Amino acid sequence: MQLEPRAQTLLKALVERxxxxxxxxxxxxxxxxxxxxxxxxxxxxxMADLEAMGFVSSPHTSAGRIPTPRGYRVFVDRLLTAKGIDESAVEARLQSRLPNAQPQKTIANAAKMLSSLSQFxxxxxxxxxxxxxxxxDFLRLSEKRILLVIVAPGGDxxxxxxxxxxxxxxTQLIQAANYINQNYGGLSFDAVSIRLQGELRQLRDDMTRLMQVAVEAGSEAMSDSSDDVVIAGERNLLSVSDLASNMTSLRQLFDMFEQKTGLLQLLNVSSKASGVxxxxxxxxxxxxxxxMSVVTAPYAVDGxxxxxxxxxxxTRMAYERVIPIVDITAKLLSNALSHT
Incomplete structure (x- = not known):
């Protein structure tokens, strides 16, 4: 919906205040x-027109108005002027945490940096x-209990x-591991599963079963997404009155952090778009x-x-400050991971 210039100016002033x-x-x-x-x-x-269009609302306790989610959307999409931040200072802080770090450590440090800079x-x-x-590798722990150790190409x-x-x-465990490593090392577990069905008939049935169980467990381990979302600074949100004043909402928020399913969906969606x-x-x-609002940006490895x-x-965050923090951190993380 197109807003005339005066209405845009007033809406921008209201949201900023x-x-x-x-x-x-x-x-x-x-x-x-x-x-x-x-x-x-x-x-x-x-202001009455803006309220009728759903961009602002009037709390019962005040004659003033506050922005609605729709009003915030217009503000961030059309009216916001992002403030520049000292990119070199942010880069220096991030890089000071990243030297020679493993990729997962680099990612964890990026999450901490986002929390530290935004205070969210x-x-x-x-x-x-x-x-x-x-x-x-197979490691016998006790009777009928075996530890499967999987090493990915990157060392994970x-x-x-x-x-x-x-x-x-x-001895049997060493033979089974050697067979898999020599014949299937460098393949995906899904590909191994298909090939195992036709190639292990010459082995004893119990060894075949061990390998099949190992492949199933390996595929599950490598596709496990429980560690895919790294979160830092959740406790900062306990100090945000807009979120912490409602115990039901706060419980809902921390349920989201614990279960991560909703976060995965949101972050997967945002990874398909470019920019913030x-x-x-x-x-x-x-x-x-x-x-609650979430400001995201995708990051890349080797493009x-x-x-x-x-x-x-x-929702009542300083978007003009948070947006460049997210944007710059995404660029720096891309650069750090591309050179590890």
Whole structure:
């Protein structure tokens, strides 16, 4: 919906003032901060029109108005002027945490940096693990209990406990691991599963079963997404009155952090877009709370987008400051991961 210039100016002034102090904004205050030479009656009429269009609302306890999710959406899409931040200072802080770090450590540090700079929660969707393995090993723990050790091409190590029907000897475990590594190392577990069906008939049935169980467990381990979302600074949100004043909403927020399913969906969606994306509660079905917003940006490794990062905070956040923080951190993380 197209807004005439005066309405845009007043809406921008109202949102900026409300973000700054959290109080409903009256017509008199708008006449002072908007820079428009309009009578109080004209301002009231324009605000009434904005309210009728769903961009602002009037709390029962005040004559002033506050922005609605729809009003915030217009503000961030059309009216916001992002403030520049000292990119070199941010880069120096981030790089000081990243030297020679493993990729997962680099990602965790990026989440901490987002939280530290924004004073909200930082979140990073890690690159999905490929199901390709370099080698596996079996370690006998006790009778019918085996530890499966999976080494990915990049050096990432995953462990899975196998409960078997047969008590395998250490020699049998070494033979099974050698067979898989020599014949299938460098393939995905899905590809190995298909090939195993036709290639293991010459082996004893119990050894075949061990390998099949190992491949199933390996595929599950490599595709496990429980560690894909890295979150830092959740406790910062306990100090945000807009979020912490409602225990039901706060519980909903921390349920989201714990279960991560909703976050995965939101971050996966944002990874398909270019540049910074802003998801506003009440405006986006991906955000479970009306008072919460998520600012995201994708990051890349060697030019290929592999994940998303962002800041989770209140709808009443200083978007002009958070947006460049997210944007710059995404660029720096891309650069750091591309050179590890």
């Amino acid at each position: 409300y973000i700054a102090d959290g109080q409903p904004v009256g017509s008199r205050a708008l006449s002072q901060i908007s820079g428009l030479e309009l009578s109080p009656a004209t301002i009231r009429n324009i 929660a930082g979140v990073v969707l890690s690159p999905r693990r490929e199901s390709v393995f370099q080698q596996i 190590v995953q462990n899975r406990l196998l409960l078997t029907d047969v008590d395998y000897t250490p 994306q802003i998801f506003i509660g009440g405006d986006s079905s991906l955000v479970p709370m009306d008072d 290929r987008i592999v994940g998303t990062l962002g800041v989770i905070g209140p």
